[in-house]
Amino acid sequence: MIRARVPWLAAFAALLTMLSAGGVVLAATTGVLGSDLNALVPSAPPALLAPISEDGRVGWTCEAERAARARSAREAELPGAER
Amino acid sequence: MPRALLVPLVLLLGLLPLAAQAQTYGLPTPQPRSTDPAALRRVAREREVHERFRRGLDAEASGAWEAAAAEFRRVLALDPPEPKGSTARYDLALALAHTGHRAEAMDQLDEALRRDPGFAAAAANLTSLALEAGDVPRARAAADRFARIAPDAARARYARGLAALRGGDLGVARSEFGALLGSDPSYAVAHYDLGLVELRSGNVEAATAELRRAVALAPGYARARFALAEALIRGGRRDDAARELDRTLADAADPTLRSLASALRAGLR
Numbered sequence: 126m127i128r129a130r131v132p133w134l135a136a137f138a139a140l141l142t143m144l145s146a147g148g149v150v151l152a153a154t155t156g157v158l159g160s161d162l163n164a165l166v167p168s169a170p171p172a173l174l175a176p177i178s179e180d181g182r183v184g185w186t187c188e189a190e191r192a193a194r195a196r197s198a199r200e201a202e203l204p205g206a207e208r
Numbered sequence: 209m210p211r212a213l214l215v216p217l218v219l220l221l222g223l224l225p226l227a228a229q230a231q232t233y234g235l236p237t238p239q240p241r242s243t244d245p246a247a248l249r250r251v252a253r254e255r256e257v258h259e260r261f262r263r264g265l266d267a268e269a270s271g272a273w274e275a276a277a278a279e280f281r282r283v284l285a286l287d288p289p290e291p292k293g294s295t296a297r298y299d300l301a302l303a304l305a306h307t308g309h310r311a312e313a314m315d316q317l318d319e320a321l322r323r324d325p326g327f328a329a330a331a332a333n334l335t336s337l338a339l340e341a342g343d344v345p346r347a348r349a350a351a352d353r354f355a356r357i358a359p360d361a362a363r364a365r366y367a368r369g370l371a372a373l374r375g376g377d378l379g380v381a382r383s384e385f386g387a388l389l390g391s392d393p394s395y396a397v398a399h400y401d402l403g404l405v406e407l408r409s410g411n412v413e414a415a416t417a418e419l420r421r422a423v424a425l426a427p428g429y430a431r432a433r434f435a436l437a438e439a440l441i442r443g444g445r446r447d448d449a450a451r452e453l454d455r456t457l458a459d460a461a462d463p464t465l466r467s468l469a470s471a472l473r474a475g476l477r
Contacts (some may be wrong), residue, residue: 126307133421147438154297159327163436164468165438166306167370167373167374167401167404167432168400168401168431170335170336170339170367170370170382171332171335171336171354171363171367172339172365173302173305173333173336173337174329174332174333176265176268176269176298176299177297177298177299177329178261178265178295179257179258179261179262179270179292179295180291181291181292181294181295182291182294182298182324182327182328182329183291187449188229188327189298189329190327190328190329192329192332192359192363193329193331193332193354193361193363193364194328194330194358194361195361195362195363196360196361196362196391196392197362197391197392197395198388198392198394198395198398199361199368200332200361200362201361201362201366202363203362203363203366203395204397204424205397205426206396206397206400206425206426206428206429206432207429207430207431207462208429208430208431208433208459208460208461208462
């Protein structure tokens with residue numbers, strides 16, 4: 126009875142081994158073909174704008190308010206391309 | 209030189225020092241013209257506000273943030289009228305942010321905006337601080353308020369897009385980065401972020417196109433090149449991805465990015 130079961134157990138163990146090896150290969154392949162998208166982080170927040178004199182934000186001479194309202198990325202002092 | 213010309217010339221030169229003596233300098237605040245104690249106190253307070261502002265801004269310019277914070281706190285204790293009240297809070301928030309007191313800095317900017325609801329620079333800095341803190345709900349609320357103040361501003365669109373992307377709202381992120389690129393198509397960073405939006409939405413071809421634009425505009429943009437390699441792998445173009453990863457490894461300054469690129473490149477061999 127025991128002898129009869131041994132080939133079955135061996136075959137079952139071999140099958141499990143093959144399946145787990147296949148799983149490892151599949152996982153590795155998935156890792157290459159689709160790495161975690163969370164690794165791709167969005168760009169950085171904009172740096173803080175400059176101090177403002179006691180005259181306040183009103184007027185085109187207020188550098189910070191002008192940058193806050195600018196329509197181009199450069200004038201708005203947005204982050205540059207990171208290396 | 210004829211003697212007739214010499215005399216007027218000497219007279220003219222003699223008058224020059226008098227002209228210099230006549231030059232006057234304005235006072236920061238009006239001279240007191242009253243003996244009324246309340247009026248004198250008001251003028252003294254105005255003078256102190258002016259002087260504290262000057263010293264606070266000088267301290268910020270030299271990076272002495274603690275000293276700057278003390279000056280602006282004193283300005284606020286004197287309770288100046290607008291626009292000085294909201295401006296002092298804005299400047300205090302800058303000093304607080306640089307000394308690690310980000311939460312209090314955001315509270316000061318909130319109060320500045322309550323006093324002056326059209327203060328775009330305060331809304332911009334509040335959004336940046338909330339993004340730096342990783343507080344996505346507050347960043348989104350601040351960015352929405354900023355966009356209401358300055359709807360066409362590049363900073364408002366960028367901040368609103370970034371907060372939406374971090375919060376997983378891909379529709380708003382796509383709309384904001386798209387609008388930013390509509391007014392400034394040469395901004396490589398917005399192409400990168402839009403590429404991430406498309407990649408997370410599963411639009412591999414659109415992502416690849418945006419990321420290609422990002423690296424075409426800024427060839428040394430290693431982070432965008434890495435994302436492009438990722439998009440190419442997902443699109444089944446492994447050879448192209450390998451080339452982009454080699455270039456990423458050559459350009460990247462960030463060790464984490466280099467490590468990620470190296471692992472991905474090894475998997476393609």
